[in-house]
Structures are given as C-alpha cells and as structure tokens.
Amino acid sequence: MSEEQIKNLEKQFEERIARDEKIEPKDWMPEKYRKTHIRQMSQHAHSEIVGMLPEGNWITRAPSLRRKVALLAKVQDEAGHGLYLYSATETLGVSRDELYEQLHSGKAKYSSIFNYPTITWADMGAIGWLVDGAAIINQVPLCNTSYGPYARAMIRVCKEESFHQRQGYEIMMKLAKGTPEQKEMAQDALNRWWWPSLMMLGPTDDVSVHTEQSMKWKLKRKSNDDLRQQFIDQTVPQADLIGLTIPDPDLKWNEERQSYDFGEIDWDEFWQVVKGHGPCNKERMKARVGAWERGEWVRDAAMAHAEKKQKRQEKQAV
Amino acid sequence: MKNENLYNYILGIADNSLILGQRMGELCGHGPTLETDIACTNISLDLFGQVRSYYQYAAKIAGDDRTEDDIAMLRKEREYKNVLLVEQPNTDFAYTIGRQFLFDVYHLAFLAELQKSNDLTLSAIANKCIKEVSYHERFSSDWVKRLGDGTEESNQKMQAAINDLWTYTDELFHQTEADKAMVAEGVGVDVTQLKEKYYKQVNELLKEANLEIPESKWFQKGGKEGIHTEHLGYLLSDLQYMQRTYPNMEW
Ligand SMILES: [Fe+2]
Ligand SMILES: [Fe+2]
Ligand SMILES: [Fe+2]
Numbered sequence: 001m002s003e004e005q006i007k008n009l010e011k012q013f014e015e016r017i018a019r020d021e022k023i024e025p026k027d028w029m030p031e032k033y034r035k036t037h038i039r040q041m042s043q044h045a046h047s048e049i050v051g052m053l054p055e056g057n058w059i060t061r062a063p064s065l066r067r068k069v070a071l072l073a074k075v076q077d078e079a080g081h082g083l084y085l086y087s088a089t090e091t092l093g094v095s096r097d098e099l100y101e102q103l104h105s106g107k108a109k110y111s112s113i114f115n116y117p118t119i120t121w122a123d124m125g126a127i128g129w130l131v132d133g134a135a136i137i138n139q140v141p142l143c144n145t146s147y148g149p150y151a152r153a154m155i156r157v158c159k160e161e162s163f164h165q166r167q168g169y170e171i172m173m174k175l176a177k178g179t180p181e182q183k184e185m186a187q188d189a190l191n192r193w194w195w196p197s198l199m200m201l202g203p204t205d206d207v208s209v210h211t212e213q214s215m216k217w218k219l220k221r222k223s224n225d226d227l228r229q230q231f232i233d234q235t236v237p238q239a240d241l242i243g244l245t246i247p248d249p250d251l252k253w254n255e256e257r258q259s260y261d262f263g264e265i266d267w268d269e270f271w272q273v274v275k276g277h278g279p280c281n282k283e284r285m286k287a288r289v290g291a292w293e294r295g296e297w298v299r300d301a302a303m304a305h306a307e308k309k310q311k312r313q314e315k316q317a318v
Numbered sequence: 319m320k321n322e323n324l325y326n327y328i329l330g331i332a333d334n335s336l337i338l339g340q341r342m343g344e345l346c347g348h349g350p351t352l353e354t355d356i357a358c359t360n361i362s363l364d365l366f367g368q369v370r371s372y373y374q375y376a377a378k379i380a381g382d383d384r385t386e387d388d389i390a391m392l393r394k395e396r397e398y399k400n401v402l403l404v405e406q407p408n409t410d411f412a413y414t415i416g417r418q419f420l421f422d423v424y425h426l427a428f429l430a431e432l433q434k435s436n437d438l439t440l441s442a443i444a445n446k447c448i449k450e451v452s453y454h455e456r457f458s459s460d461w462v463k464r465l466g467d468g469t470e471e472s473n474q475k476m477q478a479a480i481n482d483l484w485t486y487t488d489e490l491f492h493q494t495e496a497d498k499a500m501v502a503e504g505v506g507v508d509v510t511q512l513k514e515k516y517y518k519q520v521n522e523l524l525k526e527a528n529l530e531i532p533e534s535k536w537f538q539k540g541g542k543e544g545i546h547t548e549h550l551g552y553l554l555s556d557l558q559y560m561q562r563t564y565p566n567m568e569w
Contacts, residue, residue, distance in 0.1 A: 066569075291350070308468075
C-alpha cells in the first residue's frame with residue numbers, strides 16, 4: 001500500500017469514529033489504534049484478575065454465610081470481567097497467553113489500587129464502595145468507545161460494577177450503624193482507601209500522557225481531573241449519609257463551583273506504587289505467577305487429552 | 319431440643335457442603351485457568367447456598383434464637399459432623415478434583431434419595447440442589463478423565479490424589495445414631511444402600527480415565543462423630559475468625 005492510500009484509509013477511519021460508528025475486529029485499523037487498544041484493554045483485563053486477590057483474601061473469613069456468598073459472587077464476577085476483556089483483546093490479534101506473559105513479566109500494568117492490603121473485613125466494604133465506584137466513573141464513558149468488542153464488554157461489566165458498588169456501600173452502612181468497634185473498623189477502612197481511590201482516576205491532567213489521541217478514539221471522554229471531581233462530588237454525600245468522615249481536612253463545599261474543593265494528593269505515593277514498590281506489588285505478582293506456574297501441568301494435560309480424544313474420534317470415523 | 323435427631327441429621331448433611339464449600343472458596347483467584355477458577359468458585363457458591371437452606375431449617379427445628387451463622391461458625395471442632403473426605407486440603411489441583419469427584423458421586427446419589435424424604439423441607443432442598451450437584455459431578459468427572467488421560471505427569475498426580483483420598487471414601491456409607499433414627503422415620507437416606515452403586519460408578523470412571531482402582535481396604539472414619547483430621551482445626555479458625563473475634567454483632 002502506498003503512503004497516499006494509507007493516509008486515505010486513516011482519514012476514512014477517523015471519520016467513521018467521528019460519526020460514532022463502531023470499529024469491528026475485521027475492519028482495517030491503524031497500527032497505533034490496535035496497539036493502544038491492546039495495551040489499554042489488556043491492562044483493564046489484568047486489573048480485573050489481580051483485583052480478585054485483595055478481596056479473595058477474605059472469602060474464607062467472611063463474617064456470615066450471606067456475606068460469604070455475596071463476596072464469592074463478586075470476586076467471580078471480576079473473573080468474568082477478566083474473561084470477556086481478554087476475549088475482546090484477543091480480537092485484536094494477540095493471544096491470551098501472550099497477555100499473561102506480559103503481566104507476569106511486569107511489562108503490562110494493572111490498576112495500582114490492588115497493591116494495597118486488605119487487613120480488615122471493612123476493606124470489603126470500602127473496596128466495593130470506593131474502588132468499584134471509581135472504576136465505574138472511569139468505565140461508563142467506555143460503553144460508547146469506538147472499538148465494538150470493548151464497548152460491548154464494558155456495557156456488561158458496568159452493570160455488574162454498579163451492583164458491586166451498592167453491595168460495598170451496604171457493607172459499610174451496616175458497619176457504620178453497628179457497634180462502636182464496627183464503626184471504627186469502617187472509618188479506618190475509609191481512611192486507608194480514600195486517597196488511593198482518588199489516585200485510581202489517574203495523574204493530574206498536566207502530567208497525563210496520550211489524552212488527546214484517546215479522546216479522539218473515545219477511549220477517554222473526560223479528563224482525569226474531571227473524573228476525580230465527579231467521584232468526590234458523588235461520594236462525599238454518601239459518606240455523610242452513613243456518618244463516616246472523609247479523611248481530608250481540606251475538603252469543603254465550594255458554593256461557586258457547586259463542587260467540593262479537596263486537599264493535595266500525595267503523588268509520590270502514587271508513583272511509588274505504580275513503579276512496583278507499593279505494599280503488596282510483590283505479593284500480587286507472586287500470587288498470579290504462582291497460580292500460572294502451578295497450573296501448567298493442568299493446562300498441558302487438558303491440551304493433551306483434547307488431542308488424544310480427537311485422534312481417537314478420527315480413528316473411529318475411519 | 320424436641321427433635322434432636324432431625325437437627326443432627328440436617329447438620330450431618332449440611333456440614334459436608336460447608337466444609338467442601340470453604341475448601342473450594344480457598345482457590346478463588348488461584349486456579350490453573352480463568353475458566354476453572356470460575357467453575358470452582360461456582361461450586362463453592364452452590365454449596366454455600368445449600369448450606370444456608372439446611373442451616374436455616376435446622377435453626378427453625380432448634381426453635382431457640384440461634385441463626386444459620388451461629389450453627390455454621392460457632393460450634394467447636396468436635397461438633398462438626400462432616401466426613402473426613404471434604405476437609406482434606408487443596409494439595410494440588412488433582413487433589414481438589416479428586417476430592418470433588420469422590421464426594422460428588424456420593425452427593426448426587428444421596429440427593430436423589432433425599433428427594434423421596436417424608437420431610438417436605440428436606441425433599442424440597444434436595445430437589446433444588448440436585449441440578450447443581452449433577453453439574454458438579456459432570457465437571458469433576460470430566461477433569462478426572464482429562465487429568466488421568468492427559469500427560470504422564472497429570473496421570474501420576476491424579477493417581478496419587480485418588481490413592482490418598484481413597485481411604486476416606488468408606489466413611490460416606492457409615493450410619494450414625496441420628497442417621498438410623500431418621501431412616502426409620504422415612505426422613506433420612508439409608509446410605510448403606512448407596513455403597514455398591516457408588517464404587518461401581520467410581521471404578522468405571524477411573525478405568526475410563528486410565529487410572530488404577532486403589533486396592534487398599536484400610537479406611538479412615540470419624541468425621542461423622544466429630545473426630546476429624548488435623549486439617550479441620552485450621553479451616554475452622556479461618557471460617558470462625560470474625561464471629562469469634564467480634565461476638566454478637568451483625569454484618
Ligand atoms: Fe473493572
Ligand atoms: Fe470488574
Ligand atoms: Fe467489581
């Protein structure tokens with residue numbers, strides 16, 4: 001293809017996106033579009049899978065049967081999200097094994113929030129409420145993103161995430177209305193998860209890279225700072241309602257902006273965790289790599305069995 | 319308690335699902351593939367769903383203020399009535415599958431009989447559970463075949479698991495006093511009647527899976543009387559942690 005032809009294709013491609021048409025796996029797409037999508041979608045898939053670990057940590061210790069069932073179902077949903085996001089990513093011509101390899105080697109990233117430890121039951125509430133809550137804010141706009149398989153996966157994912165968020169908030173509400181010990185547990189969890197949740201919405205706009213291109217491809221529709229403000233404005237009244245205090249002395253309603261002003265985020269902590277030095281980065285990777293390595297003989301066996309079975313069937317057919 | 323035999327009988331059934339559900343729950347997020355992870359979590363979810371129906375019924379029978387969670391989480395180790403098989407650890411995926419398979423074949427046959435119980439609540443629970451358990455049985459049988467037939471390594475691992483777990487199979491067919499009383503009333507299942515069919519089915523599948531049928535005739539029992547292996551205490555300390563640390567609270 002000549003350079004001229006490629007330019008033309010690119011122009012048509014951008015026009016299709018501008019008209020809100022969906023790009024499908026068989027359609028021509030610029031290499032950069034493919035790569036960017038593989039990166040973002042697989043990072044999202046990895047986040048779902050690594051995200052199973054901090055909550056999985058409490059399955060055996062859930063305080064009641066009802067909570068145990070709900071937590072199991074929630075973590076299983078996250079596995080399901082991982083599954084359809086990996087499948088959607090595979091439509092771009094990359095295999096799930098390659099994507100795992102990128103995760104295990106540390107080449108691919110996942111959401112940093114999952115590198116914080118879950119040390120009390122209240123963390124199950126705080127994660128559902130705040131982490132799933134922030135994830136929804138990040139993801140709802142993606143239901144209209146330009147790549148068809150991603151947009152469709154996100155519609156399914158978002159429905160379940162809002163269920164998770166309500167469930168998490170309900171855990172917090174119950175604790176906040178419980179004994180003093182339970183209330184303290186809830187407040188402590190909010191104290192620990194609040195700032196990392198704000199960081200989940202990404203670096204501030206002035207340092208955020210590849211935003212313009214992402215906006216054009218509808219991988220992003222609002223800036224990180226706008227999303228963060230939306231999250232804060234939505235969450236503060238929810239905390240008030242159940243009598244918990246947001247751990248930010250600078251938090252104040254701004255009548256003029258009709259929004260909350262908030263304190264300084266510790267971006268050094270953010271970068272420390274992103275760069276692999278958070279409290280649980282090593283444990284999370286060890287758990288994923290360990291599961292993968294321990295599972296190798298199982299996957300090999302499944303493959304060998306399928307091949308043998310097929311050969312036996314072919315023999316019978318002859 | 320007026321109906322102590324029935325109460326104990328329900329716990330005898332439910333404790334198996336509780337402990338096996340807890341074991342399967344341990345694996346969530348750590349499976350060999352995403353698909354098996356989801357399937358194992360599903361089994362755990364089904365089992366805990368069953369547990370809740372049984373314990374809610376048991377709480378009603380007890381007729382005091384105890385709840386399903388009190389029954390699940392606030393007994394002493396010696397008061398749990400599950401068979402030894404289900405408390406065995408997730409040593410590797412072959413053990414997980416072997417334990418599941420050896421229990422599922424029994425569980426399915428058991429529920430088919432429990433459906434005929436005079437006790438309408440128990441028969442309704444059995445009726446609800448049997449669909450789930452037939453799915454579990456298909457899943458675990460398929461995996462025994464896959465691992466038995468797959469590679470030399472997987473065959474050895476599956477064989478080792480079956481050999482080790484075999485000693486816990488016979489207990490499934492032992493009757494406690496509560497069992498006998500409940501069978502006499504037409505409420506309970508006579509598990510001694512399930513034994514022959516069980517070993518026939520298990521043996522056929524093992525053969526199909528390219529696995530040897532263990533020859534050992536030495537069996538372990540005691541779970542039904544509350545005499546467990548050393549594994550159970552640790553499992554319970556996780557299971558009971560919150561209820562013990564924060565007594566009398568709602569979650
Ligand atoms: Fe997500
Ligand atoms: Fe998710
Ligand atoms: Fe979620």
